[in-house]
Amino acid sequence: MRTFFGKSALAKAADYTLSRIEGLRAFLYDGRIEIDNNPAENAIRPSVIGRKNWLFSVSEAGAQANAICLSLAETAKSNGIDFYEYVKKLLTDLPALGIHQNPEIVDQYLPWSKNIQATCAKL
Numbered sequence: 001m002r003t004f005f006g007k008s009a010l011a012k013a014a015d016y017t018l019s020r021i022e023g024l025r026a027f028l029y030d031g032r033i034e035i036d037n038n039p040a041e042n043a044i045r046p047s048v049i050g051r052k053n054w055l056f057s058v059s060e061a062g063a064q065a066n067a068i069c070l071s072l073a074e075t076a077k078s079n080g081i082d083f084y085e086y087v088k089k090l091l092t093d094l095p096a097l098g099i100h101q102n103p104e105i106v107d108q109y110l111p112w113s114k115n116i117q118a119t120c121a122k123l
Contacts (some may be wrong), residue, residue, distance in 0.1 A: 079111035
């Protein structure tokens with residue numbers, strides 16, 4: 001590995017890049033890896049913009065509940081699901097299902113499941 005000498009911004013940037021060269025080359029070896037993470041950054045941008053509001057979650061449990069809700073919303077959106085219809089279905093169906101005795105039932109309520117795709121997909 002090459003090292004750049006000096007404390008200029010260019011030397012620091014070059015050293016930083018070269019120290020992560022294997023990670024930067026990963027997309028060359030695996031076609032599933034994107035060259036950048038723009039889609040991921042764009043997906044979380046709405047969450048990041050509102051982060052000041054979430055500083056007031058009051059408790060760790062409140063922050064965790066907020067993270068779960070945001071994760072559900074973004075996962076539903078990325079799977080083409082109408083989030084309002086999805087939450088309505090979850091809150092209507094899940095309380096009556098005995099998921100503690102039969103946890104695999106939850107798989108039928110994930111945003112990519114056929115059940116949810118058929119009933120909550122955006123039109």
